[in-house]
Amino acid sequence: MSTVPSPTGAWELPDELVMLRDTVRRFMGSHVHPLEDTLGHDANGLPREPLVELQAKAREIGLWALQTPEEFGGAGLSVLGQVVVAEEAAKCRMGAFFPALGAFGGNPPNIMFKASPEQFEKYARPIVEGTMSKAYTAITEASGGSDPARAIRLKAVRAGSDYLLNGSKMWISHAPDADWGVVYARTGAGRDGISAFIVEKDTPGVTFTRIAVMASFAPYELRFNDVRLPADQLIGEEGQGFSLATDFLVHGRIIYAAGPIGIAQTALDMACRWAKDREVFGGKLADKQGIRWMLADSEVQLRAARLLVYQAAWNADLGRNVAVDASVAKMYGTEAACQVLDRCMQIHGALGLADELPLERWFRDLRVKRLGEGATEIQREVVARAMLK
Numbered sequence: 001m002s003t004v005p006s007p008t009g010a011w012e013l014p015d016e017l018v019m020l021r022d023t024v025r026r027f028m029g030s031h032v033h034p035l036e037d038t039l040g041h042d043a044n045g046l047p048r049e050p051l052v053e054l055q056a057k058a059r060e061i062g063l064w065a066l067q068t069p070e071e072f073g074g075a076g077l078s079v080l081g082q083v084v085v086a087e088e089a090a091k092c093r094m095g096a097f098f099p100a101l102g103a104f105g106g107n108p109p110n111i112m113f114k115a116s117p118e119q120f121e122k123y124a125r126p127i128v129e130g131t132m133s134k135a136y137t138a139i140t141e142a143s144g145g146s147d148p149a150r151a152i153r154l155k156a157v158r159a160g161s162d163y164l165l166n167g168s169k170m171w172i173s174h175a176p177d178a179d180w181g182v183v184y185a186r187t188g189a190g191r192d193g194i195s196a197f198i199v200e201k202d203t204p205g206v207t208f209t210r211i212a213v214m215a216s217f218a219p220y221e222l223r224f225n226d227v228r229l230p231a232d233q234l235i236g237e238e239g240q241g242f243s244l245a246t247d248f249l250v251h252g253r254i255i256y257a258a259g260p261i262g263i264a265q266t267a268l269d270m271a272c273r274w275a276k277d278r279e280v281f282g283g284k285l286a287d288k289q290g291i292r293w294m295l296a297d298s299e300v301q302l303r304a305a306r307l308l309v310y311q312a313a314w315n316a317d318l319g320r321n322v323a324v325d326a327s328v329a330k331m332y333g334t335e336a337a338c339q340v341l342d343r344c345m346q347i348h349g350a351l352g353l354a355d356e357l358p359l360e361r362w363f364r365d366l367r368v369k370r371l372g373e374g375a376t377e378i379q380r381e382v383v384a385r386a387m388l389k
């Protein structure tokens with residue numbers, strides 16, 4: 001929601017999504033924020049026991065497996081609903097990186113909805129039921145993440161009833177914490193030569209090395225040295241890796257853009273309060289035009305970003321092709337959120353950079369959002385390609 005209420009008659013969410021938003025908001029206030037106050041500034045996740053307790057509370061009120069379709073045991077929430085939840089759930093210190101501290105789990109990697117029933121039951125069902133935590137997704141390699149169809153070098157070669165994997169992956173978030181992951185490997189040439197495999201945590205020949213990056217992120221390099229996988233670990237057919245994931249990837253971009261908007265909105269609310277309180281040159285910061293314009297520009301950008309994200313989600317739920325809408329929303333949403341947050345830090349002066357407030361942590365969180373799920377330049381490329389076709 002914006003800092004300033006829109007006039008009556010402005011586009012509004014359907015009633016059931018307003019109720020959902022309010023439920024998430026109450027959950028954040030009653031359970032997430034008090035728990036978060038017990039953690040350090042850079043904590044990246046809850047310890048197991050409090051996490052399980054928090055997730056049980058979320059499940060009690062139906063905030064579970066929201067992205068998982070009903071036929072797979074999930075809530076099957078609309079894309080617009082997922083956007084609303086993502087925006088609210090990011091309004092905490094761990095931001096969009098660990099929305100609601102990981103309370104709303106139960107979602108296996110989307111490609112698992114195209115897996116065989118046996119694969120789904122063995123690997124994905126325990127995630128939906130909450131007996132297993134997350135799985136990782138490994139696409140990026142040292143050779144590049146923006147153009148994976150060309151950059152993937154990790155080789156999977158058929159060897160009798162098995163596949164033999166050799167190569168490496170880079171920047172894979174929290175990989176060793178997961179019980180298994182989906183690994184994209186090359187089985188042939190070009191885009192149709194990429195296949196997706198399920199790799200269990202303790203598979204011999206797989207090693208994990210932490211990559212040092214900006215604080216609070218935990219990406220890993222994965223090395224595959226003569227890793228033998230039974231052929232039934234292949235998802236779908238050989239060469240279908242990308243085609244199975246495409247629809248979900250597009251919708252994922254829309255949802256991805258919502259969290260940053262939630263963070264930036266919270267930062268803007270903080271900046272408004274600070275500007276009204278802080279004294280400079282015999283007046284309030286809020287009286288200075290330079291500051292007032294920063295606030296106004298931020299409000300305008302956030303309204304625009306939110307509408308673009310909601311519109312893309314709305315179109316996705318109508319079954320339309322939203323490849324361009326999703327890129328517009330992802331690009332504008334994440335870039336606008338970064339700009340707004342930067343202004344909010346500036347308005348707070350030195351305090352904006354201090355651990356006492358969550359702003360500098362969110363600054364790092366949002367910085368990564370401009371790269372993940374297709375960097376800004378890739379989204380521009382999608383838009384330009386459609387324009388010039």
Ligand SMILES: Cc1cc2nc3c(=O)[nH]c(=O)nc-3n(C[C@H](O)[C@H](O)[C@H](O)COP(=O)(O)OP(=O)(O)OC[C@H]3O[C@@H](n4cnc5c(N)ncnc54)[C@H](O)[C@@H]3O)c2cc1C
Pocket residue numbers: 136137138139140141142143144145146147170171172173213217218219368371372373374375376377378381
């Ligand atoms: C904290 C963190 C966690 C991550 N977690 C995961 C994960 O769990 N799984 C996973 O698979 N990956 C993960 N990644 C990797 C991420 O998806 C990639 O960093 C991203 O896809 C970009 O790839 P790259 O870093 O290789 O940059 P490159 O592809 O080398 O691109 C470099 C720069 O050039 C730009 N560029 C590329 N192509 C063009 C073009 N045609 N025109 C103009 N500019 C262009 C890019 O936008 C980028 O700014 C993570 C990264 C980080 C930092």
